Amino acid sequence: MIQLRIFKKFPNLIYGLSTKRDGSMRLIKQKEKDKKAFKNRQKFLSLFNLKTKDMVWAFLDHQGRVKIATSKNRGQWIKNVDGLITKEKNLFLSLTAADCFPVFFFDQKKEITGLAHASWRAIIKGLITRMIKIMKNKFLSQAKDVLIGIGPGIRSCHFEVKEDVAKKFLSRFSKKVLIKRKNRLFIDLPMAIKLEAVKNGILAKNIEEIKECTYCLKNKYFSYRRDKPKQMKTMMALIGLRNVPQGTNPRFWLK
Numbered sequence: 001m002i003q004l005r006i007f008k009k010f011p012n013l014i015y016g017l018s019t020k021r022d023g024s025m026r027l028i029k030q031k032e033k034d035k036k037a038f039k040n041r042q043k044f045l046s047l048f049n050l051k052t053k054d055m056v057w058a059f060l061d062h063q064g065r066v067k068i069a070t071s072k073n074r075g076q077w078i079k080n081v082d083g084l085i086t087k088e089k090n091l092f093l094s095l096t097a098a099d100c101f102p103v104f105f106f107d108q109k110k111e112i113t114g115l116a117h118a119s120w121r122a123i124i125k126g127l128i129t130r131m132i133k134i135m136k137n138k139f140l141s142q143a144k145d146v147l148i149g150i151g152p153g154i155r156s157c158h159f160e161v162k163e164d165v166a167k168k169f170l171s172r173f174s175k176k177v178l179i180k181r182k183n184r185l186f187i188d189l190p191m192a193i194k195l196e197a198v199k200n201g202i203l204a205k206n207i208e209e210i211k212e213c214t215y216c217l218k219n220k221y222f223s224y225r226r227d228k229p230k231q232m233k234t235m236m237a238l239i240g241l242r243n244v245p246q247g248t249n250p251r252f253w254l255k
Contacts, residue, residue, distance in 0.1 A: 064125030092240030143201030
């Protein structure tokens with residue numbers, strides 16, 4: 001289970017990312033395989049005392065779109081999004097990833113939660129900026145109150161790109177995101193996420209990354225680029241805020 005220091009003092013903030021051990025979470029519209037993936041999801045959610053009816057699922061499209069989730073979306077998929085945000089307690093946001101970075105957002109004052117699927121395409125298209133702007137404009141979040149946790153993903157040791165992609169990153173970010181090794185080009189995606197967040201007013205001290213590479217850790221994470229499978233296998237990320245009854249120890253809510 002992932003642990004982020006910046007979220008430690010908020011015991012009713014529930015977040016997590018599955019690992020390879022939990023099985024693939026990807027639904028592919030094949031009855032038997034989806035049945036197994038659905039069971040994997042249920043088992044993982046049970047670790048947090050959650051059920052599928054508590055969730056809102058992002059149906060990803062790598063275009064950097066963001067939508068606000070409400071109780072009307074409970075138990076449903078929201079199509080064509082890479083980011084979800086909610087102000088509602090006991091409503092949990094979820095998405096899948098297998099090299100792309102799950103990015104967790106939490107406004108500690110307004111108690112707003114968000115979750116983004118930071119693929120390189122979505123990052124280029126301004127996903128992180130869009131997440132922060134919606135929190136500011138729709139929920140009146142102050143940038144200084146927003147905490148951001150960057151989960152595991154494919155890091156610069158293995159995210160090699162061609163010159164055309166490198167140019168796209170250089171046009172949006174500084175040279176800090178580009179690494180050259182023996183005439184090969186690599187992009188530091190977590191650095192790009194952090195630069196975009198800071199540009200939008202997020203304090204550097206309020207951003208934390210889990211420095212694990214999905215490509216490197218073969219026994220722990222699925223990696224599309226490493227495995228090149230015929231059928232992609234993915235992890236599942238989630239975040240949400242429990243509405244803890246007064247006088248209840250929040251940790252009682254977790255198994």
